[in-house]
Amino acid sequence: MVTNTSEFIKFWSQFSHPIIMLATLLLLFYVLYLGLQLRYIRTSDKQIRKELIEKKNNNRHYQLGALLLNIIVLGNLGGMAITYVNNDKLFFSPHLLVGLTITGLVTTSTSLVPFMQKGNDLARHTHMILNFCVVILFSWQVISGIEIVQKIIENISITQG
Template sequence: MIINKLEFIKLWSQSIHPIVMFSTLLLLFYVSYLGFQLRYIRTSDKEVRKELINKKINNRHHQLGALLLNLIVLGNLGGMTITYINNDKLFFSPHLLIGLTITGLITISISLVPFMQKGNNLARNTHIVFNLCVVILFTWQVISGVEIVQKIIENIQ
């Protein structure tokens, strides 16, 4: 009876990571959109700037960016943990390496925020480039994750 419960938990734990990561991808697109809105505010005329500032895009970008950072880091750790629990090992694969790279890039990107707030344009441009890399790599990551999920489903049947 206990073995059946453990197998059930192992089976369903494998679906948590893909669901969280797909949701994270959608959030990543939205946070990126907000970031581009902030860039637009910075370069627009006074009237447009005043109207957009009232929408508090800056606050949403920072708050959802913090949530995004947590989801990516915890999703990475969770994915590795679930893989290890179910297979007694981690698979050294591009999916693992890109996941670790994404975690590093977004962590560095977020650490640039205090410099950006002081007006450092190099930090701002680096933040944008790193986050564009995160969007591209994370999109690839979700696609490669779908392939992994398909393999898991094939092994179940």
């Protein structure tokens, strides 16, 4: 049973990271959609291109992509901090390693933006490949995170039961 404020925070903090990461997955899919719209603009005829440019998907893609970068980096650090605070150690697991890999891929992908703005197609293709890997890994990460949350709930049930 939760006895004081610090125990209350410690207990509920275990669930903040998974909730934020689930919301981040949804944001990730939306940013992907916007990126695909930008790709479609480059390959469509002038009339369709004009209509799509008016929607300003590029600004939303850049802004939400920057937000996504921050959430992923801070979410990774937060997840590790919460795990350490609650267990006095980090668990060396595929979930941790994939989380660190995602952080590296997202930061590398974002660093390509200045080159893409100058028309570098290699940077653009690399950006898309890295982000495709991020989507796959992040989807797996959410599934493995749900398994971790289930273990936490089981441990809570055992200690309270």
